[in-house]
Amino acid sequence: MMNLSQKDVSLGEAHGSIDTTQRKGPWWRQLFVFFGPAYLVSVGYMDPGNWATDLAGGSRFGYSLLWVLLMSNVIAILLQNLAARLGIVRGRDLAQANREVYPAYINIPLYILAEIAIAACxxxxxxxxAIGIELLTGLPLAYGVCITVLDTFLLLFLQRLGMRRMEAFIVGLIAVVGLSFLVEIILARPAAGDILTGFVPVLHGKEALYIAIGIIGATVMPHNLYLHSALVxxxxIGQGAEHIRRALRINFLDSAVALNLAFLVNAAILILAATVFFKTGKTDVASIKEAHRLLPMLGTQLAPKLFAIALIASGQSSTLTGTLAGQIVMEGYLQLRINPWVRRLMTRLLAIIPAVIVIILFGEKEVDDLLVLSQVILSVQLGFAVIPLIHFVSDKATMGAFTIRPIIKLLAWGAALLLLYLNVKLVIEEAVPVMAATGHPGWKVLITLGSLGAAALLLYIGLHPWIERQVRHKTLQLHPQPDHLQDWTLPSFRHVAVALDFSEHDEKLLAYAVGQGGAAGRYLLIHVVESASTHLLGRETDDFETRKDQERLDRYGAILQEKGLQSHTVLGFRHRSREIARIIREQQADMLVIGSHGHTGLKDLLYGETVNAVRHELKIPVLVVSL
Structure with missing residues (x-):
């Protein structure tokens, strides 16, 4: 299950998998090779968590908050480009950079906060x-929530196809969302002049300010910064400053196009709410379900169906990229890689369990409050991702000539302070009254301690470059410098074990084994019997299959001896990986040759993961032969 290799790169299985150094073909095709990462990031800016604030803003204040969406988009483009810069120039994602710079007692809470943010998202x-499925099919919400666990297998399938096909799938979902709202806008027929007035900065009272805070607070999400720094x-890309500058320029264009498309989707939701609800006097529409119920006012049943389809596509695309962000955070902070389906299932269950509990105990009427709570939790995490990011791309020691310019640094800190202020305000206005209403003193103590701890952590990472003039740069690379390659000693293997599965591949495995041990080697031939009897009797089994397997194993040994090679055979019983490891330890073999059939994901559940399980049990070299 666990794979601790390739810790020094982000998304090891896809790192550098798309070659941009080939300059064949027209210029637009070269650009297309770079395009993709920002589209995966952009789905986080139009996920279901943003819909409630857009609907509330449009239904209550018409088009007047469009400028807030535009400002949020500008901030998003700025910060996402900083994340992309970190990944391109330093070859580090944000989690890896944090691990290099901050001590463990800082990185542990940063990791926990990042995981909480991903679960909230x-x-x-x-x-x-689930709401989209309910609106489209009538399936109860609790069942819809449970069904969403199935997309674990969709992610596995997409990862098997490769990064470009995954990007194409996500872009397809974005296209579904965009086209759905394009049709909605055409049906609603808003006045272009009225829309333009929405880009004039104005706030109509305290309630408009509160909605504006919600829109901005739900726009930039912390996991997107981790994600973008890894996806690039x-x-x-080629070596040298010119190649890096080219990659930075094209990624800026990629981000600008993708995030502006996300802005158009959010603007379309707000415009739709303003045209259908605000213009008709229905200014209290704030929930997704209520908006769907009232959309037939456009005079067609197509509008609510498209709304539900867009909601499903938005949720599906966002959840896939959220899982990638979770993988990046875990690998970067903990240097730990686990199977994608395990990672996906962990994240999904952390979301499904509280959702099902709330729906069962309190009913579907509390779902909108749960959505708001998820956005509040995301808001709390933002400063812990943005502040380190700005520090990293401002550091001349690590960024060199690619350090951000003073004007960009000023804009970045201004955006960070604005987001921090608005998010703190949102948390205070949303979370504190809810907790205080419980009347339990334990909650008040918990809130106070949590707030003080978060403030202290935020202050530390904000002041860290000034606290420690010499920033500690602990490398994540596992490969030592090649200073003494001339001093190596060539290994020799005298007792080579071979794990045989009695298939047409046995001859290949034996050939590889002899290639390692040579004529002077001694060969241990292993086969594990997994019949029904072995699960009951273990080594005491004496059934027909066991006898035949021993005969075949002895025949292989005799063939090797006919070729002048030393060999001996051992049968194992019941548990394949455990038995192979046990036999090798008992017989003191100094190398293992084993075959790999290349299955992963769901097939690992069916057939087991013999290679990985055996490899982690042994301290000797393991040669894995692809069959």
């Missing part, structure tokens, strides 16, 4: 998809 996406590393 996934909660919004689960609820959004899936592109292999």
């Amino acid at each position: 996934d909660l919004a996406e689960v609820l959004g998809m 590393q899936t592109r292999k």
